[in-house]
Amino acid sequence: MLRGALRKAREAAIHGLLLICAAVSIVTTVAIIAVLLSESAGFFKQVSPLDFFLGTRWAPLLEPRSFGVLPLICGTFLVAGGALLVAVPAGLATAVFLSEYAPNWFRQVAKPVLEILAGIPTVVYGYFALVFVTPHVLKPLWPQTEIFNAASAAIVVGIMTLPTICSLCDDALRAVPRSLREAAYALSATKLEVSTRIVLPGALSGVVAAVLLALARAIGETMAVALAAGMTPKLTLNPLESIQTMTAYIVQVSMGDTPAGTLEYQTIFSVGSTLFAITLAVNLIAHRVLRRFREVYE
Amino acid sequence: MSAAPLHSRTPPPDVFRPRLALRRRLGAAFAAFCLLLTLGALGVLFVLLAQVLLAGWPWVSRKFIANMPSVLTPEQAGMKSAIYGTLWLAVLTGLFSVPVGLGAAIYLEEYAGRSRLARFIQFNIANLAGVPSIVYGMLGLAVFVRWLRCDRSVLSGALTMSLLVLPVIIIASREALAAVPSSIRQAAFALGATRWQTVRHHVLPAALPGMMTGIILALSRGIGETAPLILIGALSYVPFVPGGPLSDYPLTSTGLRQWLSTALFDQFTVMPIQIYDWVARPQPEFHHLAAAGIIVLLGVLLGMNATAVAIRAWQQRRRT
Numbered sequence A: 001m002l003r004g005a006l007r008k009a010r011e012a013a014i015h016g017l018l019l020i021c022a023a024v025s026i027v028t029t030v031a032i033i034a035v036l037l038s039e040s041a042g043f044f045k046q047v048s049p050l051d052f053f054l055g056t057r058w059a060p061l062l063e064p065r066s067f068g069v070l071p072l073i074c075g076t077f078l079v080a081g082g083a084l085l086v087a088v089p090a091g092l093a094t095a096v097f098l099s100e101y102a103p104n105w106f107r108q109v110a111k112p113v114l115e116i117l118a119g120i121p122t123v124v125y126g127y128f129a130l131v132f133v134t135p136h137v138l139k140p141l142w143p144q145t146e147i148f149n150a151a152s153a154a155i156v157v158g159i160m161t162l163p164t165i166c167s168l169c170d171d172a173l174r175a176v177p178r179s180l181r182e183a184a185y186a187l188s189a190t191k192l193e194v195s196t197r198i199v200l201p202g203a204l205s206g207v208v209a210a211v212l213l214a215l216a217r218a219i220g221e222t223m224a225v226a227l228a229a230g231m232t233p234k235l236t237l238n239p240l241e242s243i244q245t246m247t248a249y250i251v252q253v254s255m256g257d258t259p260a261g262t263l264e265y266q267t268i269f270s271v272g273s274t275l276f277a278i279t280l281a282v283n284l285i286a287h288r289v290l291r292r293f294r295e296v297y298e
Numbered sequence B: 001m002s003a004a005p006l007h008s009r010t011p012p013p014d015v016f017r018p019r020l021a022l023r024r025r026l027g028a029a030f031a032a033f034c035l036l037l038t039l040g041a042l043g044v045l046f047v048l049l050a051q052v053l054l055a056g057w058p059w060v061s062r063k064f065i066a067n068m069p070s071v072l073t074p075e076q077a078g079m080k081s082a083i084y085g086t087l088w089l090a091v092l093t094g095l096f097s098v099p100v101g102l103g104a105a106i107y108l109e110e111y112a113g114r115s116r117l118a119r120f121i122q123f124n125i126a127n128l129a130g131v132p133s134i135v136y137g138m139l140g141l142a143v144f145v146r147w148l149r150c151d152r153s154v155l156s157g158a159l160t161m162s163l164l165v166l167p168v169i170i171i172a173s174r175e176a177l178a179a180v181p182s183s184i185r186q187a188a189f190a191l192g193a194t195r196w197q198t199v200r201h202h203v204l205p206a207a208l209p210g211m212m213t214g215i216i217l218a219l220s221r222g223i224g225e226t227a228p229l230i231l232i233g234a235l236s237y238v239p240f241v242p243g244g245p246l247s248d249y250p251l252t253s254t255g256l257r258q259w260l261s262t263a264l265f266d267q268f269t270v271m272p273i274q275i276y277d278w279v280a281r282p283q284p285e286f287h288h289l290a291a292a293g294i295i296v297l298l299g300v301l302l303g304m305n306a307t308a309v310a311i312r313a314w315q316q317r318r319r320t
Helices: A002-046 A051-052 A071-101 A104-119 A120-140 A152-177 A178-186 A189-203 A204-220 A223-228 A246-257 A263-297 B020-059 B062-066 B078-109 B116-129 B133-147 B154-178 B182-190 B194-223 B226-232 B253-264 B271-280 B284-319
Strands: none
Touching: A002 A263, A002 B078, A002 B116, A002 B133, A002 B154, A002 B194, A051 A246, A051 B116, A071 A104, A071 A189, A071 A204, A071 A246, A071 A263, A071 B020, A071 B078, A104 A152, A104 A204, A104 B020, A104 B194, A120 A223, A120 B020, A120 B194, A120 B271, A152 A204, A152 B226, A178 B078, A189 A204, A189 B020, A204 A263, A223 B154, A223 B271, A246 A263, A246 B133, A246 B226, A246 B253, A263 B133, A263 B226, A263 B253, B020 B284, B062 B078, B062 B284, B078 B116, B078 B194, B078 B271, B078 B284, B116 B133, B133 B154, B133 B226, B133 B253, B154 B194, B154 B253, B182 B194, B194 B271, B194 B284, B226 B271, B271 B284
8 A cells, every 4th residue: 555655656756857857948948038038128228129120230349339230140141041052952962862873882871971071060160161161262263252251151051051951851852652753663754854853842841841950050050150251240242251140240249358238248149039030930930841741741 | 648657757746755865864964963962072071081180180299188278389289178178068068968858858758648748848849959059158148157156167068058968869869769669668567567667677778779879979069069158158268177186186075075166167168169269360370270179179079979889889789
């Protein structure tokens, strides 16, 4: 009797303990949102949201001060867009090759090797952009390239998101039922036609989700961009110029000695909130697309 | 009048023309194009590693690992404080995040079923995994550094890093738990085991190698992470190791406790931040130092990944 009750109590205690562990993730989310909201509230008391979101000049540390976030957003999307320009064609072609063409042994070797690219710390990519991509790749092609430029950052961010795209696309392509491929072959389609007209459309939502997840990662990427893209916020579409992204700005302020509590200091939270909102939106769309994709074939 | 011979008639435009030779050639070109891009992606990795090794290998030496960083004489600079900082951070992060991560994974996989709460937590974790690491740095800055007054210490860094790697650990551990066949659970239940007894004695041992792999990979991600630590104020120039040398303290339990509490609240730096600082300096000597630092960092990560791969291989052998 007593032992039975003890046992029940122990089971309940363990259940509760495990539930607390799982709840840590909810607490984390709530804390992130609370911190970002409360700190940016202080900022928006002094700067109107209209000036912040629509202003075209970002100079929070220099007089005359100006808090238009558009140059930072522009820089972020210039790098992230460039990264996708590198990563999507290469990642998709690699995925098609690995899932449709490559022999099994090649797949077994190539996939883990590609995963290494995703495991290399991002500061290493910053080094690579600064001492290799800019002087040995971009400068010979376009001599007017600046030392810090958006293009080199975009290229290395593209390289580091390539494995994400490749591996998610590979999963999506392989989830397309074999019977669809065989039906197309029976109608005398070639391998190219099966790949591009049967398998790729069948896996489209998986591919779209992969691209969106990579986009979110590229937007939030920090160290490589802070090292390679420069520290000059600029509203430009020229990838050979020095720009500044939202993440690089946050790093710049954190590395400097701006005293806590000042308006300059609060800018990192308002920029951080903007960054968080953008990546969250992209991630939510990606997960929605991914779920729809799963429903089709399972 | 007989009709024109069949073969001389040109087909109307809407009739299917096989054009097999052209299509085959196009197919071959496409295959070559895909192969080229695949090899290109692999080639980039090779170029990156070659660049780092060429620039940094002559600078890697015993001195480089044993010396403190130096701003004035790059020839004498080392990364001892950064190596110790990374070590402290990795161990503490593991201590904080592994129990919580495993607990959460066990709850979600073994206890919660498909309840509304479980699905919400799951959705929440998937989104947390996509939050940029720099945002975790802001969280750590506001909560651990300022609110809990841990200051810019090793402890703040480790707590922040724990939150960052937690979603990765939970997702990987859940996969390992889900891979355990449900017949094992049913057999335990049939013999009257409680849920915890089933998990503790049957499910966990079977899932452990998979979990270890996930944990090692998550921690190696944490070791390479820089941005959140810059936000919570890890410095780029730290000429001491956390807590100082252990031999400075009396060899008693009080001495050990003193050493620990000093170390936990000391300022610190880690390998990626040291590398960042060196890369950001314009002089080429520092770029060589950075490359040498990258070699050491990649060496550590390679060791951890090799361990993870070895555990996975061992587990697969055991199963068959």
